[in-house]
Amino acid sequence: MAFNSSPKASAKTPTKRPAQAKPNASNKKAKTTTAAPPRQRRHADIVEEAKVLWNKLRVKTNSPEQTRELLDQLIPLIQNKACQIALQHDASRVVQAVFQFGSPEERASLLKELLEDGTTFLELCKSQYAHFLVLKVIKYCHKEHSEQILKAFRGHMSKLAVHAVGARVLESLFNTFTPKQTAFLKQEFYGPHVTIFASEQSALEEAPTLRKNIEKLPEKKDKTIAAIGSLVNKGAKKMLYGLTFFQELMFEYLSEVDPKEIRAFAATAEIVHLTSSRPGAQAGALLISYGTAKDRKRMLKSLKGFTLSALLHPDAYLMIIRLVELTDDTVSVQKNLLNELVTAPPESENQDSPLLKLAVGINSSKLFRLLLAPESRQKLFDPFEHSVLFENPTVKEDGDEVPTSKKEASVRRQELLKFLREPLEQLCTKHALDLMKSQPGSYVLRDVYAAFRSNEVVKAVIEACRQESSILDDFHGHLSIKNIVLSDVGDSEALFSSMFIEAFSDDLTEICETNRGAFIVEALYKVPTVQKLVKKKIDKKKIKQKSRGDGPTAGFKALLAVL
The missing domain is CATH 1.25.40 (Serine Threonine Protein Phosphatase 5, Tetratricopeptide repeat)
Structure with missing residues (x-):
């Protein structure tokens, strides 16, 4: 018989059931876990x-x-x-x-x-x-x-100082209470071996520092530095740079360690967060001073977009000056820092470049003055600024002290001025009067003229004097004109003095009528090129009478002294 494969025959064939997985221990455990009731909070x-x-x-x-x-x-x-x-x-x-x-x-x-x-x-x-x-x-x-x-907070300071959340609490604590009140707490940062001196709140009359603790316990110097170094390095890994109390600790630490240690720290430091306080700026300047060329290039990039605000900050401007002063890669300085200063904001076509705001700022103007007239460096900075912007930082390599910046300062300065010359001349041409009415601005105006001897700048200053003649008797204005004239004393061409005499030769007698105007004429008399022309226009007898009159007479007496 042939095998019957009809549908009826196949329908009678029993169907196999799919194999079921045997329950195992892991399945039981999973079932038990998912079946647990949700935890009720307190x-x-x-x-x-x-x-x-x-x-x-x-x-x-x-x-x-x-x-x-x-x-x-x-x-x-x-x-x-x-x-x-x-x-x-x-x-x-x-x-x-x-x-x-x-x-x-x-x-x-x-x-x-x-x-x-x-x-x-x-x-x-x-x-x-x-x-x-x-x-x-x-x-x-x-x-x-x-x-x-x-x-x-006693006993918890070191833990909280390097905790991402706890550090914010300490920042509020130090900002709210006085340094004397928190002195016994701050002492904990320097290690348990010095905390004994702050067992009571009244034990410390002033805020402790790393330097004071080292002086008190010189035999424990290494231990004290190691304690604060551990805190600073942990805090840096947790990006606590923006907290003022942490910036203070960092500066104290960097001030006491070897330049090689500072260089090692600079390899990973984020200095853009240090622009909020004086200790932060000091710490940032040290990192810039001893960092490698690679470190400085990274720092320049991190500050891109923050240059203007940093220069206008009462302390952070020192970091920008330090970077400009020591970075050998001047192209990077131009791209990341200076370009921001010479470019007007995109939102308004009529808006001026930030240069004017910087030029009339007491601290921000020092960047331009240092580049334009490096010989004035000693007078330009006060003792604190000199302590931050110390000259020629070096690192010991193979037993020799090697400068951290390789390029000659004069070469670096010329490369930067080549980039800044046109923007600075445009600033002085467009805003001569504004600069003359400001003491910092008048110094920038004088230094731009002395560095470049630009005809356009001279014309702009003289035009400003014509439009607003009272500027010659203004407190800052007359000093501005006088200082520009004095910069011509050693110059054979004496561009400004010659053009000023040409424009105001018939008005010199009238200018001498005021005490401040007399100071301007006195400065002109010191310029050999125009001395004879000035002498012809001066009525000496009238000046003598003015010098004996009431009110300010210093200008008249100064003019008489040179005649």
């Missing part, structure tokens, strides 16, 4: 009720009576539970509200609860959300409860 019902009250409490239009009523409902809810509630991500703000809106007595009671357990207080400082509560405590309780708050 005081859940209380937190939810407190959050409803907080939402009403934070409304700015609440009357004092409404605020008081809400607080009377909120405070009993969180009493004796504040620490646990504050550590919850969405409930910390509820406890903060009591410090913000509560009475001094309510703040004191809640503060006592928070500080009873030192371990919990440390957790609050390090918590991403709860640390805001500690910031509120510092803000609202620092006057009445300073001693309690400061003692709560």
Whole structure:
């Protein structure tokens, strides 16, 4: 018989069931884990009720009576539970509200609860959300409860200083309390071997520094430097550069270590974050001074876009000057720093370049004056600036002291001035009057003229004097003209003095009528090229009479002395 393969026959054939996997231990474990009930957080019902009250409490239009009523409902809810509630991500703000809106007595009671357990207080400082509560405590309780708050930080300073969140709390602490108040806490940064000197708050009369601790315990110098060095290096890895207290520690550390250690630190340092304080600027300048050419190039790139704001900062301008002064790669300096200063903002076609704002700034103008007239460096900077911008930094290599900058200073300066010449001349041509009315601006105007002897600049200054003749009797204006004239004394061409006499030869007698005008004429008389022309226009008898008159006479007497 032939085998029957009809549909009827195949329908009778039993169908195989798919094989089922045998349950194993891992499956049982997974099943048990997923089946576990969700974890219930502590005081859940209380937190939810407190959050409803907080939402009403934070409304700015609440009357004092409404605020008081809400607080009377909120405070009993969180009493004796504040620490646990504050550590919850969405409930910390509820406890903060009591410090913000509560009475001094309510703040004191809640503060006592928070500080009873030192371990919990440390957790609050390090918590991403709860640390805001500690910031509120510092803000609202620092006057009445300073001693309690400061003692709560004792023993925790080194841990908090290198904690990403805790460091923010310390920043607020140091900014709120005086250096004398926090002296015993700051001492912890220098190691346990020096903390003994700050066992009591009154033990230190002034803020400690690394230098003072080394002088006090010279035999422990290496140990002290190692302690603060560990903090600084850990903090740098966590990018704490922007905190003022950390910048102070960094500067103290860099000031005491060998230049090679500074160079090693400079390899990874982010100096753009150091532009917010004086210690930061000092630390940044040290890193620039001892960094390699590669380090400086990286620093230049990081400061791109921040040059203008740094130059206008009361301290950060020193970092920019240091970079410009020591970087051999002048092309990088032009691209990353100077280009920002000579380019007008794109949002307005009629807006001036930032150069004018910098030229009339007391500190920012020093960058241009140093490049234009390096011989004035000694007088240009005060003792503090000289301590930061010290000359010829060197690093020891193979037993020899090697300068950290290889290129000749004069070559570097000429390369930068080649880039800046046109923008500076345009500045003086377009804003001559503005520069003459400002002391820093008048110095920049004089130095631009002395460096380039530009006809266009001279014409702009003389035109400004014609348009506003009172500038010759202005306090800054007459000094500006006088200083430009004096820069012609050793020059055979005496471009400015010659053109000024040509323009104002018939007005010299009138200019001599004022005390300040007499100073200008006295300066002109010192220029050999125009001396004879000036002498013809001066009425000596009239000047003598003026010198004996009432009011200021120093200018008349100075003119008589040279005649």
